Amino acid sequence: MRIVITGASGNVGTALLRRLAEDGGHELVGLVRRPPGDDAPLPAAEWVRVDLTDDADAGALRAACEGADAVVHLAWGFQPSHREDHLRELGVGGTRRVIDAVVATGVPHLVHMSSVGAYSPKHDDSPVDETWPTAGVPTSMYSRHKAAAERLLDRLETDFPGVVVTRMRPGIIGQRDAGSALLRYGLPALVPSGVLRHVPVLPIDERLVISMVHADDVADAFARVLAARAPGAFNLSAPPPVTAHQVADVLGARLVHVPSGVVRAAVSASWHARLQPVDPGWIDMGYAVPLLDSTRARTELGWSPTTDAVSVLAETLEGMQEAGWSRTPVLRPRSVAGGLLRTLRRGPVSSRREP
Incomplete structure (x- = not known):
């Protein structure tokens, strides 16, 4: 199969390239804004430079999709969190541009990376299946944008029933190599990664409970969906x-219970003061989104995660503590010196747009 993958050099994209290479026989095309170098430890793929926020790149996007058996849309943005216009243009606008290219070139299968963040707030901690509403958490920009992308997919299914549309809704996705990227999204440039080895207390609401899954297991689910051309x-x-x-x-660390409203207020104040890059919507979403029931993936795809969620957490935190990385622009190594240099040149990560 000819498979076109947006965001192929990121957390899930690199795992998916590895997984599809195991199957063999695929022609893989990675659409990214910053193609990786020849030294990147990735399977052979054709790399196409495309900016999904730019209508001027629509021609390159459509050309890459010509003759594809499937398009996997992974690309999304987490920073700059003080520029919601840009994040929406990438997440929602980028999804619209990918859909337009799929329709224009007659691609028969679109696999979209949605998220637990697309779901409406939970009633309790009972896991929900895929019929739970996808209206998002209104106070989280990430959640709002994921829900808006789902509405674009609804319209695609209605207007073009011949296109098979698959929506993947994972929990938090982790792996060691994503450590540096996660630190850039979540910690000020001045804070070294090693500080995470010395956290004496964790001041959060003890009611927090989240779904997690390993990037390699997510990639396996994508491969199964592609092979079966499974809808839904x-x-x-x-x-x-x-x-x-x-x-x-x-x-x-020792857990110190702090009500989520207090945590949110502290995160909001420090974010508005430009002291740290995480917007308060992530706190709202963390306590609002439901846990996930993955029965459908298990029964219809034969999917089963190989890494339990606590091990995913441990591996991801270890990757953050040790600034785990890979040789792609998205997963590049993080350092205090490098972060400070970028801040001096282009401003803090929460306000700038990467070139």
Whole structure:
């Protein structure tokens, strides 16, 4: 199969390239804004430079999709968090541009990376299946944009029923090599990664419980969907749900219960003051989104996660502590010196747009 993958050099994209290469026989095309160098430890793929926020790149996007058996849309943005216009143009506008290219070139299968963040707020901690509403958490820009992308997919299914549309809705996706990228999204440039080895207390609401899954297991689910051309939505989560106490245990910290409203206020104040890059919507979403029931993926795809969620958490936190990385522009190594240099040249990550 000829498979076109947007965001192929990122957390899930690199895992998917590895997984599809195991199958063999695929022609892989990676659409990215910053193609990786020849030294990147990735399977052979054709790399096409495309900016999904730019209508001027529509021609290159459509040309890459010509003759494709499937398009996998992974590209999304987390920073700059103080520029919602740009993040929406990438997430929602980028999805619209990918859909337009799929329709224009007659691609028969679109696989879209949605998220647990697309779901409406939970009622309790009972896992939900794929029929749960996808109206998002209104106070989270990430969640709003994921929900808006789902509405574009609804319209695609209605207007072009011949296109098979698959929506993958994973929990938080982790792997060691994403450590540096996660640190750039979540920590000020001045803070070294090693500080995460010395966290004495974790001041969060003890009610936190989240779904997690390993990037390699997500990639396996994508490969199964592509092979079966399976339509519809699939939740992806590894057992057990990760609790606040387990996060503290993995960090070697003592959990100190702080109500989520207090945590949100502190995050909001520090974000507005440009002291750290995480917007308060992530706190709202963390306590609002439901846990995931992955029965459909297990029964219809034969999918089963190989890494439990607590191990995913431990590997991801270890990657953050050690600034885990890979040789792609998205997963590049993080350092305090490098972060400071970029801040001096282009401003803080929460306000700038990468070139």
